[in-house]
Amino acid sequence: MPTKWVKILAFERDKEIVVHISDSGNGINRSIVDRLFDPFFTTKPAGRGTGLGLSIVKGILDDHKATIELRRDEPFTCFEIRFSEHAAVKNVV
C-alpha cells in the first residue's frame, strides 16, 4: 500500500499568515470544486460522510476573518488558509 501523508505548511506572505494543508489522496475532481464548502455536500457513501467538515471549517475561519480555498495548481489536494494581519483572535479556552 502506498504511503499516505498529510503536509501542513505555515508561512508569512504579503503581511498574511498562510497555511497550506495538502494530502496524498486522489485529488478533487473539477466538477465538484464549487460545492466543496456547501453544508451536507459529500461524495462519500451514506453513513460515511456528513458533508459538514469543510463547511464547519469555513464557518470557523469566517469568524476569524480568514479565508480558505482550494489551490488548483497543485498536483495533490491542497487547501490554502489565509489570516490577514487584522484577523480576529478569539480566546478559545
Ligand SMILES: Nc1ncnc2c1ncn2[C@@H]1O[C@H](COP(=O)(O)OP(=O)(O)O)[C@@H](O)[C@H]1O
Ligand atoms: N482532502 C480531500 N481530498 C479529496 N476530496 C476532498 C478532500 N476534502 C474534501 N473533499 C471532498 O469534499 C467533500 C466534502 O468534504 P467534507 O465537507 O469534509 O465532508 P465529508 O468528508 O463528510 O464528505 C468530500 O466528500 C470530498 O468529495
Ligand SMILES: [Mg+2]
Ligand atoms: Mg471531510
